[in-house]
Amino acid sequence: MSVLGAKIRRPDGVAKVTGTARYTADLAPAGALVARLLYAGHPYARIRSIDVTRARALPGVFAVITQSDVPRVRHGLMVKDRTLFAEGVVRYEADVVAAVAAIDDEAAEAACAAIEVDYEPLEPIVDPEQALADPVRLVHPDWDDYATAPGLIRDGNACGFCDVVKGDADAALAAADVVVTSRYRTDMAHPVPIEPRAVVAEWHGDTVSIWSSTQVPYVARAGVAECLQMPERDVRVVVTHLGGGFGGKCDMHYEPHVAALARVAGRPVKLVFDRRQEFLAPDMRHHPLTLEFTTGLDRSGAMLARRARIVLDTGAYAGHGPLIAEIATMMAAGPYRIPNIRIEGHTVYTTTGPSGSVRGPSGPQTVWAAEQHVDECARRLGIDPLEFRLNNLVEPGDEGPTGQIFTSSVAVKECLTKVAEMIGPRDDLPEGEGVGFGVGWWYSFPMASAASVRLNFDGSATIVTGAQENGSGAVMGLTILGAEELGLDPSQVSLVYQDTDAAPFDHGSGGSQTTYNNGRAVVQSAIQVRERLLQLAADHLEASPEDLELHNGRVEVSGSPETGVDFATLATNARFAGEQLVGISSPPPAAMPDALACAGRLALASFQAPSFFAHAIRVRVDPETGVVRVLDAAAAHDYGRIINPLGAEGQVEGGVVHGIGIALLEGSQHDAVGRQMNPNLLGYKLQTSADVPDIKVAFVGTPAPDGSAHGMKGVGEPPAVPTPAAVGNAITAAVGVQVQHLPMTPERVWAAIDEARS
């Protein structure tokens, strides 16, 4: 009896909702000091001098460190363009200049205030288009000396160029019956996990233990080892309960700063961010984008060509930017049959807060723009937007934008048809209401992962994995996959994770990859244990292994379940015979689909086992104020085989709500020199539970032959992707105007209505 598709309730839920769960900020090692970071304050300035003498002399201050106190190492995922502390120049308002460890908050604050930094303010570089064009004023004058990921194309402030080129877009546009051009821009949007990040570090001789609210403990460990020039074996990273991440806690962040402080101070040190720091300092937020789309159409409604140009303002440091630009170019093409394509993605430095990965990096924004453009194309042709999409969406056997042939479960038309049905009639709606659609696709991310499975002597099993929870529950769902192979109930399978010393490497909670990659390892490891169980049982029962099956903690003869032996007996007998039943594996993922040779492709020249999805949204717009209320949402997703429906539904519901926030309210405002003006939850408005509409969820599609174990695809990020698009198109359906700036705030909706009136 299969447990795949069983609704498994996550075991940490009760502790979290009753307040007994302990997070990093709750840890209190004896003698722990308080860490505080000194930020630049200036958006862009040269540092003439730093004097920490006075700060170090203050009572209660144990450590004050700057770049001169740590190894001279440049780090960065795509471009090694930053140092732990500012070295000679600060490039955004929350660039870290120094760090302090002191006996309490007030002493730490006083020490930061006593650090004397002499700045020479420089003229900020805030406009990405100007930064792209400017060969002289460079955010990183030494850019050419930086080490980079292979394949990266750079030039001055342009720290990443990539494209998708297929056919001849220019010629096809020239020959098209109708050509539609649209321009959009988006504001920076933040991940806003409920838990601001925290780091605790404690040394034992030359080894350091770090407790961090990170989504990627092994990446954090590697970052500490790199930046502090020590072996990875001497760095242990532990993650307690994580209060959400949404991408914001990907990559190494402040672990090395806190470790360096603890070493100098000779005491454990704890850093806890407040909400303002969480907005200002980390380098993970949705990039501000400018996007231009041109599509050539024939009268019958076929898409002939698309040209697009996307500029990502990645801020002071490249971070994940160039990789995200790659994703954006794929989003700009969409899951449509378009024979001629030329899409460019430009990643550019400015002296503003750096952007990076947030759930579905670039997806909600780019698909919002692309799908509003698709609606505009349909309008220009006088074709219903649903029909226009169904005419042009891909089917199995079609070719993707970079030439991959879709062989997987490709149920995007089914998704769209399904949400159209779920959202109900679109005509005869009350005044001010409208329904809009958004469709899209996303990648599954093949990466190395490993896990072990061991059978305990009582017949229960334990998975040891390096996979990390980000709050989604994905790691806890791994027990389903182990239980499936072992014929156990998932409750009989325990899980060890959260400690880099305990388990093999994993890339961490990002890229929707946990179940996709670690699940594959769990399945393979469990199969190793199963094979041994079958062999041992065959000997025990004097039967052939082929005639046996695993069921409910026993190995039984197929067809006569009364003849069998329980796991406890087999495991205990094996132990006395000198063997433990342990499986460990790291099975490689399937190869990436073949792709055309496009420029600057780093990791995503094609999409492995892509997921497909469609959302439909019904809104009511108050035409006098521009206030938009989302009344209903319908979401249909093709993830191949769903392993844990309760988890998958939760991801879709959360993604819809996250997407509504991005659509309507979530955006940073910046002053003229590039400083955030609303780094708090009063000025940066999230959706509240009172704003959540009725959400209907459907899963369509069939197990994907190109997917991971059991034909699954990645689930975590896609649900956030199509919602802003559907909201935007619903607003247009309701009031007849398109809002071209995200978020579509009441004022922007009102201004668009007002402009159309006059």
Place this chain on the structure above:
Amino acid sequence: MTTAIARTYVAPVTVDDVLAVLSEHPRRVVAGGTDLVVAARSGKAPLPTDLLAIHRVGGLDALAASAEGLRIGALVTHAALEASPEIRERYSALSDACALIGSHATRSFGTLGGNICNASPAAETPSPLIVLGAAAELRSSRGSREVPLGEIIVGPGRTILNGDELLTEVRVPRPPGRSGSAYVRLEYRRAMEIAVVGAAAFVALADDGTIASARVSLTAVGPRPLPVDAVAERLSGAVPDPDALAAAAELAVHAAQPIDDIRGSSAYRGAMVPVMTRRALERAVQRARSTQA
């Protein structure tokens, strides 16, 4: 040398003790703490070094309704005001406002006295109290005085209270029959919101259904709540049909002094003033019509 900050905190249990402390040394009074603590934690305003907590003072949380009107102790919470059927029925604008403030937690801890004395231009309760003709009692060890609500707040974070004075009670006269009031605000989401533009309206109808008197006050479009006399004057004696209300609401624009901030541009705020004013008037008229004479 020490980096520690010398802080003092006193929490008397009688009004007289509070007034004695204040007469000795003026210090920041804290009731629910919903503004003070949030401002300190967000870095907007440091926690004052000397605090006088009044949450333990007996009697200040009394809410009494009589034929004369309401007497609301300074410590009465928004949640208590929101839950009162009497206020919902006869002092609807105040009920509307209290139901909109912050979150459940804010409404359960935040007090009416605190909402007034914090003097935020976006505070929800002052405009409703102004249109309802409320006054506040200010007490000190020197004596007490009653001041109309509209005169208490003079600018962002500034009131006319002297350093030794405590706002102890808000008094709201009972509205006449066939009257109604309402408070509406422009909000971007459905909870945890702060006013971008707010408007309170009070309308009393004459026996013939025309408007006997009207009052309007605006929120979040000036340094303090802004009563709009022009709207009231235009409506006096008018038939309250939609056109008349809309035309009168347009006059509110002239009273507003909207600013640009992260919540909205001055142009947008300005454009929303007549919309919110008209909606408040419409609701007040509707409620007046449904009231028994």
